[in-house]
Amino acid sequence: MSRVFRLESVPRYGRTPVASQADPVPARPGPDRQAGIIAGFLAPHPPHLIYAENPPQNEPRSTGGWEVLRWAYETARARIRQLAPDVLIVHAPHWITMVGHHVNCVPNPRGISVEPIFPHLFRYRYDFRTDVQLAEALVEQYEAAGLVSRAMRDPDVRVDYATIGALHMANPAWDIPVVSISANNNPYFYSEADLEQMEVLGRATAEAVQRTGRRAILLASNSLSHLHFDRESDLPEDMSREYPFSNEQYHADMVLLDTIRRRPGAALRTAIADHIAATEAETKAGSLSWMLAAMGWPDTPGDVLGYGTIIGTGNAVVQWTRGDRGERRG
Ligand SMILES: [Fe+2]
Numbered sequence: 001m002s003r004v005f006r007l008e009s010v011p012r013y014g015r016t017p018v019a020s021q022a023d024p025v026p027a028r029p030g031p032d033r034q035a036g037i038i039a040g041f042l043a044p045h046p047p048h049l050i051y052a053e054n055p056p057q058n059e060p061r062s063t064g065g066w067e068v069l070r071w072a073y074e075t076a077r078a079r080i081r082q083l084a085p086d087v088l089i090v091h092a093p094h095w096i097t098m099v100g101h102h103v104n105c106v107p108n109p110r111g112i113s114v115e116p117i118f119p120h121l122f123r124y125r126y127d128f129r130t131d132v133q134l135a136e137a138l139v140e141q142y143e144a145a146g147l148v149s150r151a152m153r154d155p156d157v158r159v160d161y162a163t164i165g166a167l168h169m170a171n172p173a174w175d176i177p178v179v180s181i182s183a184n185n186n187p188y189f190y191s192e193a194d195l196e197q198m199e200v201l202g203r204a205t206a207e208a209v210q211r212t213g214r215r216a217i218l219l220a221s222n223s224l225s226h227l228h229f230d231r232e233s234d235l236p237e238d239m240s241r242e243y244p245f246s247n248e249q250y251h252a253d254m255v256l257l258d259t260i261r262r263r264p265g266a267a268l269r270t271a272i273a274d275h276i277a278a279t280e281a282e283t284k285a286g287s288l289s290w291m292l293a294a295m296g297w298p299d300t301p302g303d304v305l306g307y308g309t310i311i312g313t314g315n316a317v318v319q320w321t322r323g324d325r326g327e328r329r330g
Helices: 047-053 067-083 132-144 161-170 196-211 247-262 265-279 287-294
Strands: 036-042 087-097 101-104 110-114 123-127 149-152 178-184 215-220 303-310 313-321
Touching: 036 067, 036 196, 036 287, 047 067, 047 161, 067 161, 067 215, 067 303, 067 313, 087 101, 087 161, 087 287, 101 132, 110 161, 123 161, 132 149, 132 178, 132 196, 161 178, 161 215, 178 196, 196 287, 215 287, 247 265, 247 303, 247 313, 265 287
Parallel strands: 036 215, 087 178, 087 215, 101 149
Antiparallel strands: 036 313, 101 178, 110 123, 303 313
16 A cells, blocks of 8 residues: 555544534434445446536536437436435545545535536536535544545535536436545556555445445446547537547457456456556546445446447446345455
8 A cells, every 4th residue: 555645644624523414314224224335336427428418407508419328327327216325425536636535524515517628518506415424434434444534524615527427427316415535646646557545445435334324325437448539529419420539449448348247346356457557547546446345346247237438438337236245245
């Protein structure tokens, strides 16, 4: 584990005792509602998906586009509603923290999230509830696991589009409380992916979820291959201009997805690293590894709900579900 993650922890945003009035989720464990992580989704966030859907929160209007990926998300939404989680926990690569892992503890984040490269596609008014009790439990658990962690309590910090993108696409009604976790940027300083931290972060996430009695669904807000075009057509949703950035990128995505579909989660420990080396993948930010580690690298294959390119990047919606033996194995 890199020494940078073992810096002495000094609260930056301040710490207040738990028991926030904004905690909207009483723990509801029971024989039919066993606490723990009940499912996880690979949930890519390109702003084009929300732009194409024309929800009332987003200012720009479109004529559609990227339908197959959006249909995959429709399946994910139905499954999430059926599973009825207490909370959605999202790890997103565009809330970047240079030191440590931050957790949003703002009870009611509100504001406008703007995609800096595509502001003409994504200006989204968000207003959601944080499960503050769980968010604070995550900070405590991360610190106990030897990670540098912070409770982010500044209501003026704008929520990034990768957090909003995954959460909206998974649950556009926003009626399930949320916890969002930052992406420590450290892996980008190494020539090869160093995702050891995400194993620790994932295990600690599972322990905090269990300790607080929540039934949680995790969202890994990552695209796959991440090279993209630097020119946009006059009509952004012109699907005749949408295709993989290169055959090599597409092929590497298919190799990873084939492993996901056919093999148990343990095979992904090396498959994800191989894919990152081959594609400049966004999974280098660690969201997918965090989620699978939190689920104990499930011994069942993933359910690939759909795949599609967005400005040349590869994106897949994939579900893993808790097995019969509990939320963590191995
Ligand atoms: Fe991204």
